[in-house]
Amino acid sequence: MDTSSPAVFVNAEILKMYLGRRVRTVVQVLRNEGAIMIGQSTDGQQLTIKGSQVFPPSRFVEVIGIADGNQSICAEICTDFGETFDMQAYNGLCQLANGKFKNLFL
Amino acid sequence: MYGNTYDGGSASLFSGGGFMLSQATQTTDSGFSKSRGTQNVLSLTVKQISEAYHSNDDKSNFAVDGVEASNVRLLGLVMNKAERVTDVSFSLDDGTGRIDVNRWVNETSDTNEMDMIQNGMYVTVSGSLKGFQGKRHVVAFCVRPVTDFNHLTLHFLECIYVHLDNTRPKVNLTAGAVTSITNDVKGYQPPVSNQFSTHSGSGGSGGSETNIYMMVLDVFQEPASLAREHGLHVEEIVQRLGLPIHKIKSNSYPSSLCLTFIYLLCVRVYSFYFVLFRDAIEYHVDIGNIYSTIDDNHYKSACNG
Structure with missing residues (x-):
């Protein structure tokens, strides 16, 4: 068992609190700019994902990586979540997992 | 029986343990199988398991939020999958931590189920929680790939719900x-x-x-x-x-x-x-x-x- 490097559930707002830490989030791909992917976060902001493989626009992608800026993640693992995903529910989960029920996750 | 193989299994690492219990040939002399019938499967995070109370007898007695947690459901990424003749093991990373999972393969259907599981894949694991020499692991009776990723959200909301309900x-x-x-x-x-x-x-x-x-x-x-x-x-x-x-x-x-x-x-x-x-x-x-x-x-x- 190893709980030393958790990946925190974040949306764009919560991401800012975890600079330098391992985070996980889901974005909907807006566009790819070379090696950088621009995605919309679950709370409607734009996030820059570095080091990810290329996913076509409008797909939902889960990104696990290090928060290296207020709106930027350096990706370690990207998973294609397909064409439909409930962003609102995930956003709610981010809030719960960082609020009242943080002790279940971190 | 269960206890014997467990105690003597240091060399063969848990051989013969796990879900042989669920097979009909087993008798109910071991108290554990009795309780299994009435047990619910708790959705938990690895973090919760790492903090679960373990009463230190040789049966697997874990408690989370004061409720016995012998059967658990986890969801996470498969890492370091290793296949052997009798079993498949991997490490499950659910974002809150990592835990070792062991799946015994007795039948062809078990082998087929485990063949589908690859590193980097999201899976739902149902199994029983075991403690051995201070190390916790899950002996899985079911490992299924996640196909609809809303299940990820659902799983962690379930963890919260179960926690809330039990506390x-x-x-x-x-x-x-x-x-x-x-x-x-x-x-x-x-x-x-x-x-x-x-x-x-x-x-x-x-x-x-x-x-x-x-x-x-x-x-x-x-x-x-x-x-x-x-x-x-x-x-x-x-x-x-x-x-x-x-x-x-x-x-x-x-x-x-x-x-x-x-x-x-x-x-x-x-x-x-x-x-x-x-x-x-x-x-x-x-x-x-x-x-x-x-x-x-x-x-x-x-x-x-």
């Missing part, structure tokens, strides 16, 4: 009553255990609180309440269920002094009830029976009218 002070009666109302949340029969007696040990307040929880929900579920777009104001709940001040005032009392006294008493009781009702409302919001509407003072039942 709330309540009596057995409510556990049944509340679940029957929230019949859209299927699959959880909150384990009826004696944790409640320790929880509500503060002078039997548990029972009355439970009644207040039910009374509050009943008011929200009256047709008249359901019909109102913005639901009910907290004050209305207090007025409906608290001491009806206006009724007392309207009664004729012998002296104005007495009336003032009763009125002041009512105000005290009223504010006391207000706190209790607030707590009850918060509880029903948390488990999804009611939700806030236009502001934090208005709530409505989640059930359709």
